[in-house]
Amino acid sequence: MLVKICGIREPEMARKVAASGVDFIGLLFTSHSPRQIDIATAKEITAVVKDYPTKVVGVFFDETPEKIAEIDKELNLDVIQLHGDLPRSGVSNFTHKPIIYVADGKPLPECLDVAKDFILYEKIEPEETGFRWFLAGGLDKDNVSGLIDKYAPTGVDLSSGVEISRGVKDFAKIREFLAVIRPTYYGAYGGMYVPELLIEPLKDLIDAVKTIMHSPEFQAEYLNLLKNFVGRPTALTEVKNFAKAIGLTSVHLKREDLTHTGAHKINNALGQCLLAKKMGKPRIIAETGAGQHGVATATACAMLGLECVVYMGQVDVERQAPNVAKMRLLGAKVVAVTDGSATLKDAVNEALRDWAASYETTHYCLGTALGPYPFPQICAEFQAVIGREAKAQYNEQVGSDPDMVIACVGGGSNAIGVFQEFIPDEKIKLVGVEAGGYGVKVGENAARFQSGKLGVLHGNRTYVLQTEDGQIADTHSVSAGLDYAAVGPQHADLYATGRAHYDVATDDEALIAFQLLTRTEGIIPALESSHALAYLMKVAKDLPKDCKVLVNLSGRGDKDLPGLLARELVHVTN
Numbered sequence: 001m002l003v004k005i006c007g008i009r010e011p012e013m014a015r016k017v018a019a020s021g022v023d024f025i026g027l028l029f030t031s032h033s034p035r036q037i038d039i040a041t042a043k044e045i046t047a048v049v050k051d052y053p054t055k056v057v058g059v060f061f062d063e064t065p066e067k068i069a070e071i072d073k074e075l076n077l078d079v080i081q082l083h084g085d086l087p088r089s090g091v092s093n094f095t096h097k098p099i100i101y102v103a104d105g106k107p108l109p110e111c112l113d114v115a116k117d118f119i120l121y122e123k124i125e126p127e128e129t130g131f132r133w134f135l136a137g138g139l140d141k142d143n144v145s146g147l148i149d150k151y152a153p154t155g156v157d158l159s160s161g162v163e164i165s166r167g168v169k170d171f172a173k174i175r176e177f178l179a180v181i182r183p184t185y186y187g188a189y190g191g192m193y194v195p196e197l198l199i200e201p202l203k204d205l206i207d208a209v210k211t212i213m214h215s216p217e218f219q220a221e222y223l224n225l226l227k228n229f230v231g232r233p234t235a236l237t238e239v240k241n242f243a244k245a246i247g248l249t250s251v252h253l254k255r256e257d258l259t260h261t262g263a264h265k266i267n268n269a270l271g272q273c274l275l276a277k278k279m280g281k282p283r284i285i286a287e288t289g290a291g292q293h294g295v296a297t298a299t300a301c302a303m304l305g306l307e308c309v310v311y312m313g314q315v316d317v318e319r320q321a322p323n324v325a326k327m328r329l330l331g332a333k334v335v336a337v338t339d340g341s342a343t344l345k346d347a348v349n350e351a352l353r354d355w356a357a358s359y360e361t362t363h364y365c366l367g368t369a370l371g372p373y374p375f376p377q378i379c380a381e382f383q384a385v386i387g388r389e390a391k392a393q394y395n396e397q398v399g400s401d402p403d404m405v406i407a408c409v410g411g412g413s414n415a416i417g418v419f420q421e422f423i424p425d426e427k428i429k430l431v432g433v434e435a436g437g438y439g440v441k442v443g444e445n446a447a448r449f450q451s452g453k454l455g456v457l458h459g460n461r462t463y464v465l466q467t468e469d470g471q472i473a474d475t476h477s478v479s480a481g482l483d484y485a486a487v488g489p490q491h492a493d494l495y496a497t498g499r500a501h502y503d504v505a506t507d508d509e510a511l512i513a514f515q516l517l518t519r520t521e522g523i524i525p526a527l528e529s530s531h532a533l534a535y536l537m538k539v540a541k542d543l544p545k546d547c548k549v550l551v552n553l554s555g556r557g558d559k560d561l562p563g564l565l566a567r568e569l570v571h572v573t574n
């Protein structure tokens with residue numbers, strides 16, 4: 001479904017709308033409406049929108065071909081939309097560009113071209129013409145689904161339905177509208193890019209989210225397990241010594257390291273396994289890289305009495321022997337995958353293959369906030385408890401919200417978990433920290449927002465690290481949990497629209513932060529979480545000294561110590 005938003009008047013709004021995946025924006029010239037725009041602003045908008053696939057439409061009412069040509073010469077519009085009587089005679093002047101012709105009930109001009117032009121039906125009943133066409137006139141988030149069902153247009157054209165007052169567009173309303181017509185997307189990212197075989201289980205899952213997961217009974221049972229099995233709420237700890245060491249006065253950590261199994265992953269694994277059980281699926285499959293998600297899933301399955309199969313690359317099985325032993329001890333079957341590079345992405349492929357053949361009895365418990373819809377949504381909802389608790393605890397301890405919230409980003413689940421609650425308040429800066437690895441070269445990091453390109457991996461459209469030929473690039477990070485070529489689609493959207501900021505910390509920087517927190521506070525952070533701390537250490541000198549910072553400490557670091565000692569990356573001396 002194509003989306004066109006008409007009457008945009010501000011460059012920043014145009015940028016955010018384009019970043020949200022809107023296909024066309026309309027600029028109104030000579031309309032005598034509050035949505036009219038001047039040429040200088042229109043120029044700024046076309047410059048801003050050039051970086052996106054979004055097309056700029058010049059919208060003209062009863063305008064002469066000469067005047068239209070003059071404006072087009074200034075702006076080089078992508079599309080020309082013609083309303084009223086006068087342009088009818090002038091349509092032939094613009095056949096070198098795509099035209100949106102506003103139907104007026106009279107026969108269509110002969111020079112229109114089915115291959116490139118569109119018809120727009122505003123006040124009159126649409127007709128079957130063979131042209132691609134837009135439905136327009138009073139569309140909003142509440143009526144659009146019904147109208148799409150009734151008319152099956154190629155696209156929808158919006159204006160007043162996404163305004164807070166006449167002529168003033170509201171970004172939140174635009175996003176609500178997009179969520180209605182593109183429910184599997186976060187702006188321009190996400191979707192369900194899977195083989196047809198997997199559509200049915202994904203649709204079942206979408207149903208189960210509505211009917212089971214969102215039911216009060218399920219939520220009550222889940223919250224009870226979070227409290228009595230996982231050990232929530234986790235603490236919010238002020239770290240004064242660490243703050244002082246880096247020149248700040250107010251740093252708090254949300255302590256996901258204190259959960260049962262030692263990281264936030266249990267929130268999601270437990271939620272999904274409980275959901276599977278309620279869906280009547282006795283078997284769980286999962287994929288894991290470092291083994292953290294595998295352990296969390298095996299733990300949930302042991303407690304809930306579910307069969308558990310974990311796919312893991314052969315290389316990772318060897319690298320992560322203690323976690324493999326834990327999973328087996330918990331009763332899970334660990335399957336070593338030898339395809340490809342025998343690491344996480346190959347394990348994901350194998351898990352998807354299993355699921356396609358077994359979904360009648362099996363749930364695929366995906367470990368982070370990515371994959372085909374509804375997985376990113378399910379994971380984000382199960383991790384949202386982090387942000388809900390953190391916001392309440394922070395307000396109780398400090399008496400306000402933080403100025404800045406920082407989290408490391410692998411697939412993005414702990415970060416989206418803590419961010420969500422703070423997204424609506426734009427004053428609060430949100431920062432996601434990716435693995436900078438050895439440095440900036442592709443192949444030596446997992447910095448998707450620095451060197452990744454738009455692509456599709458494992459069912460969703462997002463930023464992906466790729467080679468020049470579009471193959472999945474190698475990645476590296478000292479922390480296994482951040483070492484993945486793609487990032488969750490909601491983060492891609494937060495990045496593209498500018499709501500969240502993303503940066504990197506290198507292996508070395510993370511190792512320094514790892515040791516500093518341990519020594520100053522008696523808390524050994526996971527290497528993943530150490531990236532968030534490392535970013536804060538880097539930027540501390542540029543922040544106001546009293547900046548109120550909340551860092552999500554996604555997990556505890558004792559899991560990392562044997563590996564670090566073996567590779568001589570930390571030295572334990574006194």
Ligand SMILES: *Cc1c(COP(=O)(O)O)cnc(C)c1O
Pocket residue numbers: 263264265292367368369408409410411412413414415481482526528529554555556
């Ligand atoms: C897996 C893991 C991560 C990264 O995963 P996200 O989905 O990005 O949160 C971060 N920290 C720890 C401790 C992990 O185990």
